[in-house]
Amino acid sequence: MNRPLLWVPVLAFFALIAVLASGLLSPADRTVRSAMIGQPLPEFALTAIVPSKPGLASADFGKGQSRLLNVFASWCAPCIAEAPILMQLKAAGVPIDGVAIRDTGPALQAFLARNGDPFDRIGSDPDSSVQFALGSSGVPESFVIDGQGRIVHQHIGDIKADDVAVIIAAVKGAQ
């Protein structure tokens, strides 16, 4: 057997160690992104949940104006942190609609009274079915829907102050 070939198993061993070590040392990205970006908004029609606001249907989108679709819930702590940022986006002229996941009217009403209400419409999604249809895997999540009713952007987790510019650009860029 020729000599250089003897080194192959040793090199293979160290290559394997390097692969395993890099896998252990770099934290894996566990966020599940929606595969629906670029796709038309799935059809849905959700009933109203608070008396002061109409429910939300897919037909409310795609009317030439891009909108922000916020998937949230009154029982979700990061949604409280996100609330002032949504108010800020609304003040900047971003139209916002909400999908309330597994929520009750009184709890949601109290949530809006406490944290502000940036929503034009809120649909009730008691069994998370619209959340699944959107490819969303948690609350809060936000989707930018363009003027033709296509999903063009997904934001996972609460929108922070740093993300405001990105969201506004995505909404303005998607008429």
Next chain:
Amino acid sequence: MNMQSSRSIVPAILLLLAAPAAADSNLPPARYANMQIADPVKEAEARRLMETLRCLVCQGQSIADSDAEMAGDMRALVRQRIVAGETPGEVRQWLIQRYGDYVTYDPPLSPVTAPLWLAPLILLALGGLIATRSFKRKRR
């Protein structure tokens, strides 16, 4: 009982009484989350599919195994669609369309997953080759 031990017991008792912080909603689980389909054949189909679907919030578990609220809603979604007459393959495809292959524990063959499927065959062939060569040498 002396002062010292009672001081350590009180917090321990308080800990037993503590309720975990709720990250769940106030709504009860969906109808089909924990209820079987009346038709046992369809239930078995749904069950087999649920065991291959990943829970999105507890990613090491299938939705059949997870107690997470979202897993319950996903079980309900699977059962509702099976009851409505969809095949497990169609339900699976619907979910893959939304979440990508990540949602299934049974990834389909694609350029990305090809090494997973082909590596065992290649290694087996390599092993066979080495074995036959070394056996030949011994006989000589």
